[in-house]
Amino acid sequence: MTLIERAGLAVLHRIDPERAHDLSLRALAAGIVPLPGRPFSTPRIATNLAGLSLPNPVGLAAGYDKNAVALRALTRAGFGFVEAGAATPLPQPGNPRPRLFRLTGDRAIINRFGFNNDGIDSIAARLAARPRGSVPVGLNIGANKDSGDRAADFARVAEQAAPVADFLTINVSSPNTEKLRDLQGARALAALIAGVVAAREASGAHPPVFVKIAPDLDDAALAELAAVLRDSGIDGAIATNTTLSRRGLTSRHAAETGGLSGAPLFDLSTRQLARLYRLTGGRLPIIGVGGIGSAEQAWDKIAAGATAIQIYSALIYQGFSLADRIARAFDARLAEKGIDRLADLTGSEADRWAR
Numbered sequence: 001m002t003l004i005e006r007a008g009l010a011v012l013h014r015i016d017p018e019r020a021h022d023l024s025l026r027a028l029a030a031g032i033v034p035l036p037g038r039p040f041s042t043p044r045i046a047t048n049l050a051g052l053s054l055p056n057p058v059g060l061a062a063g064y065d066k067n068a069v070a071l072r073a074l075t076r077a078g079f080g081f082v083e084a085g086a087a088t089p090l091p092q093p094g095n096p097r098p099r100l101f102r103l104t105g106d107r108a109i110i111n112r113f114g115f116n117n118d119g120i121d122s123i124a125a126r127l128a129a130r131p132r133g134s135v136p137v138g139l140n141i142g143a144n145k146d147s148g149d150r151a152a153d154f155a156r157v158a159e160q161a162a163p164v165a166d167f168l169t170i171n172v173s174s175p176n177t178e179k180l181r182d183l184q185g186a187r188a189l190a191a192l193i194a195g196v197v198a199a200r201e202a203s204g205a206h207p208p209v210f211v212k213i214a215p216d217l218d219d220a221a222l223a224e225l226a227a228v229l230r231d232s233g234i235d236g237a238i239a240t241n242t243t244l245s246r247r248g249l250t251s252r253h254a255a256e257t258g259g260l261s262g263a264p265l266f267d268l269s270t271r272q273l274a275r276l277y278r279l280t281g282g283r284l285p286i287i288g289v290g291g292i293g294s295a296e297q298a299w300d301k302i303a304a305g306a307t308a309i310q311i312y313s314a315l316i317y318q319g320f321s322l323a324d325r326i327a328r329a330f331d332a333r334l335a336e337k338g339i340d341r342l343a344d345l346t347g348s349e350a351d352r353w354a355r
Contacts, residue, residue, distance in 0.1 A: 004034060005319040017100040017109070025065060028073035035320065036078045039135060040327040044334045045342050047080065049308050050208035050235040050285045052136045052166060056080035056327040057342055058298065061289050061310035062140035062169065062212075063111070067118045068126040075135040078324030083310065084123070085140030086171050089156045091119035092144055095176065099258065102316065103251035107293065108262030109313050110253060111242070114176045115142045120157045127164040138167035140212070141196075145177055151192045158209075159199035167207045170196055173214035173241035175259045181214055186224045193232045208235035213276070215240035215269045215290060222272065226279035236285035238310070239273040240265075243290075262313035266291025270304050274353035277305025282347050293318065295329030302342065303349040 001009075012020040027033050041055035048054070059081040060074060068084040075082055094116025101110045117123065123139070130137060139161045143153035158168055170192065172183040183192055189211070196209060211234055213225060229237055242259025249264060269290025277286060288306030292298050293314035301309045314322055330342070339345060 001319045001321055002034070005321055009317070009319055013102070013104075016098070017102050018097060021100065025070050028070040031073065033073065033320065035073060035076045036324045037076050039078050039080050040324055040331070041080075042331050044340060045327060045331050047308050047342055049081070049287070050167070050210070052081065052208065054080040054136065054308060055134050057302070057308035057330070058323045058326050059083060059287065059308055059310040060323070061312040062086055062171070064312055064315070066116065068123050068130070068139075071126070071130040071137055075133055075137065077320045078327065079135060080308065080327070081136045081138065083138045083140055083169060084127070085117070085169070086115050086142040086174070087117050087120045087123045087139055087157055087161065088115050088142050088144045089120055089153050090144050091122070092116060101253040101256050103249060103253055103262070105251045106249050106254070106262065106264055107314070107317055108249070108251070108260055108264050109316060110256045110258045110260050112176045112256075112258030114145060115174065120160045124160045124164050127161065136166035138169060138207070139165040140169040140171050142171045142174065142177070143180070150180070150183065151188075151195050154192055155195040155199040158196045159203045162200045162203040162205040162207055165207055167210060168196070168200070169210045169212050169238060171212050171241070173212050175214070175242060175244050184214065184217065184221070184225055186228050189225065190228050190232060193228070193234055197233065210234070210236045210238050210287065212238040212241050213272070215243045215265065215272045216245065217272070219275070222275055223279055226276055229284060230280055234284075236287065236307075237276060238287040238289060239276050240269040240290050243268060261290065263291050263293055266297060270301060270353055273301065273306060274304040274350040277347050277350045278354050282350075295326045295333070298326050298330065299333065299345070300349075300353070302345045303347070304353040305347045305350045307343070307346055
């Protein structure tokens, strides 16, 4: 990290976490955060993800820019792709504050935001107005908390977002909306995917659709989910969302309710990724996310079965330069090992991680 970046993080860490989050977005949108500009790319790390051309495989996970207010800056922050959202049909405030907690000693965060967002009308307009370039921008889609038909909510958001987003992510794995994870069951998920795909087709656009899964599924539930993904025609998966586990935490906020992300999630999410890769026979593109804080951990995610990776929580502790640092380190390590394409690494250690 640069001195400016270290100083900025030090200031933000003295502020309430959610206020710091909002201030960082405003600073990005105002253009006062130093950014690398173009994402680092070479033929070794340029990646094809379900038909999307990524300059590098390091993406920004959903949850940071929920309302798509800083896309111009984020596409110049070194990421190979960016995911905004989650977006719901109607605006909603989310859960009461405080709802975001730093676990500094654990290099983690806990959030219980509850899909707070401006609604798809506003978010789709911002996606449509963004400058287009080499960095794909996708949207995480969800359902309103008080909806009587959550599957219809997903379809509605998908139809509005498909013409303006480069990819869509069905989020049925957030732990912060009551009973949302129930939609990961085979029958419910199959119907939900079918509805979203039909809505995408009705829009006349064809961005790839991913499903984001939880890290807390047991073996039987994961096998059932993998079978649905194989049979549904979905374009890919994201493994994984936050966890409800609190194993091994030491920070004073460890008992807060919500989803845990950051370093403690790494092993759990990587095992789940590897198991999903094996269950789908390596034929389904998977984005690996959960606990990545270094190029070595990003490498492990790819080796476990990911086509590309996403980061978020580590940015709170290491700054936005992390994406560029990981991409450059990836390229250097591939060159050192004589690997010409990142794709040749994908899944090479899935058996080890699945155990």
